Amino acid sequence: MPASINQRVRKRPDALRAAGLRPVQIWVPDTRRPGFAEECRRQSMIVASADAEDHGLGGFLDAALSDLADRDERSSVALS
Template identity: 75%
Template structure:
């Protein structure tokens, strides 16, 4: 027997599929896991070090920001 809630969920999913959408399952890190914050810090330090060793990165970012601020673009 299908419960009223299961019927509503099925109906909603069918409507979404009819609209051309499909369900996607996304796995994300468990932020409550021990060591999560430390791993974030470790990875961010690696990225910062890589950015600091790339002299062309700041020029690229500055150019991208300048494009966003260009009034002729709007």
């Protein structure tokens, strides 16, 4: 007797679970919603204003970038 539709539909998720995976549902903003772009602009302006007022931010970011470059350099030497 052929498998029922429900059994066939369950097969793929069961196989993925058996492989150690699990489903995750993620809710994201609807970019098609009216006003979405304006709200993005508004929030971006708030962040840009805060960044402009933080005079130590540039130095902090430069130091972080330098740390990453140093770590990458050490990693590549260790792999050689």
